[in-house]
Amino acid sequence: SRITKPSQLGAFILSYSREIMLNYMKVIDPTLKTHIFTYTDTDSLHILGKYATILKKKGYIKSKEKSSLGFLCSDIDNEGVIINELNLAPKVYMYEYIDNNNKLYLKDNSTKKCKGIPKKCLKYNMYYNYKEKI
Numbered sequence: 828s829r830i831t832k833p834s835q836l837g838a839f840i841l842s843y844s845r846e847i848m849l850n851y852m853k854v855i856d857p858t859l860k861t862h863i864f865t866y867t868d869t870d871s872l873h874i875l876g877k878y879a880t881i882l883k884k885k886g887y888i889k890s891k892e893k894s895s896l897g898f899l900c901s902d903i904d905n906e907g908v909i910i911n912e913l914n915l916a917p918k919v920y921m922y923e924y925i926d927n928n929n930k931l932y933l934k935d936n937s938t939k940k941c942k943g944i945p946k947k948c949l950k951y952n953m954y955y956n957y958k959e960k961i
Contacts, residue, residue: 844869847897855881866914872899873922876908907932913954918942921954 848867855863855878866873874882882888887899894900903909905926911933912922923937932938939949 841869848872851882851887851899854885854887865909865912866920868917871902873909873912873914873920874899879908903938904932905930911937915954915957921949921951 848864849859851872851874852859852861852863855861861878863875863878864872865875879888882899889895889898889900890906891900891902901907903924903926905928907924907926909922909924910931912920914920919941921937921939923931923933925931934951937951939946939951939954941949
């Protein structure tokens with residue numbers, strides 16, 4: 828098959844996303860010895876709560892409406908907080924959370940992602956049954 832997109836563009840995007848992530852890590856700990864993320868991908872970061880609070884206070888995390896390139900925003904409903912997370916592989920994860928209205932999103936109401944599989948096909952027990960087999 829023929830390559831139709833320049834590979835340099837993909838390399839640049841990945842490199843730039845890593846640079847942005849490194850900047851957030853340095854804000855929390857300039858020595859880079861503190862583990863602040865629970866999941867990372869080119870376009871997403873799951874940040875431990877206490878560090879997310881620090882980044883938000885320093886203006887690095889904005890609302891979806893005010894966010895722009897180089898800043899973070901929450902994809903969780905009503906700026907919620909993850910309370911339980913299971914990361915099985917790149918682009919394969921599940922998390923349960925509580926939103927700012929104190930509504931819990933647990934089990935089959937949790938957020939489930941698996942690249943290539945429609946959300947409607949993903950069930951909570953698929954993630955935990957798989958975890959038990961590891």
